[in-house]
Amino acid sequence: MQEPTKTTPVAVVTGANRGIGKAVAAQLARDGYRTVLAVRDPARGRAAARELPAQATVEQLDVADADSVARFARRLRDRYGRVDVLVNNAAVNYDTWQDPLGADLDLVRDTLDVNAIGAWRVSQALAPLMRRHSPGRRIVNVSSESGSLTDMHAATPAYAMSKAALNALTRLLAAQLAPDGILVNSVCPGWVATDMGGPTAPRTPAQGAASVLWAVRIPDDGPTGGFFRDGQPLPW
Template sequence: MRTTGVAVVTGANRGIGREVARLLAARGVTTVLGSRDEARGQEAARGMTGPVVVRGLDVTDQGSVDALAAWLRAGHGGLDVLVNNAGVHYDTWQSAAEADLGVVEEAFAVNVVGAWRTAVALAPLLRPGGRLVNVSSGAGSFGETAGAGGAPAYSVSKAALDMLTVKLAADLRRRRVLVNAVCPGWVATDMGGAGGRPVADGAASVLYAVDLPDDGPSGTFTRDGRPVPW
């Protein structure tokens, strides 16, 4: 279990991201709670214990991401954990054949390019033994969704995030940084809606990848520590 170091969690003002940030800070990990709206981030951090720092972070804005990288470099000298959690548009209301491509572009801007932008900016700061976790979804799994329609922007963007995970894992292996994608499952959050499993269970699935030993796997896709088909 990781109990030291510096972690960044994007999109952490609510849901799974907030719970991951809360749990890491409670362990003693200096946790940067990234939130596009800093005021909402401050509200989310209220009542958390441990070293949590709120930073305004918009993963679609290069200047915002670069500012975070500069702040981490100056104040902490590096980074140990990056959780790319920010995500948008679980678009169950539309189909691929009749999709609003504006929604698709927004989904890719956050779910893929935003995660990629953040990884590019912060990967140079990841120390040996670091962890990069991309919060993905079974909705992006070919094996789990074959033949199923619905949520096209979300599903296709998460499939792309999985491929990004594989590429980053290969690139960062020489620096002893493990990169993995995690599906937290269907969780009862603002995005997931009612009826899902508790947020704590989804966060635990993410923390599995944060807590992997140094000789653990990289370039994998898991849920609750078990493989999810690509």
């Protein structure tokens, strides 16, 4: 594998050993990014990376563990000295079996800790490495229309709450990072045939990844603090 240089753009994709994350990582590697698959299980990450271009590498990361996030950020700082793109994709618990009044609140807490606060932890840790470089710096939060307050129902309460919180994080980060030229957007990939979405979903991982890649590739004068699917705005 070619050794990274300090001028090679670096992309980080959390939860990248399968599904949408893997598809996003594959395309970013093809686009020339030194792409970091940030995964809880390095063995699964390495298995995924073997199917990707040589620019892909694997780092252990548990977004729900503050120490793990801190170690991850130090490794990226020491090895690359920069991060240009962060895709917060890691997510758990599409809780179709629950309703709001009967929900297991411990599961809700765990879901929030990964899907929303986990993305917050990683963004905090990597922002110093993103602020050093320009242009083309992006944070893309992989959200869901389940988190839209406009269209929210009683289904998947833990997941829906976590994605609504992730959308709020998008707004907060976009406002703070705008002076640094870092664009921050939420993206709904649609209903995708992954382990979480199930085999009957109408979209492939590559089709779901296309919305995420759109948010990575928008020009520097493009939108920030928005919520999109297929490049089109969604209601909050």
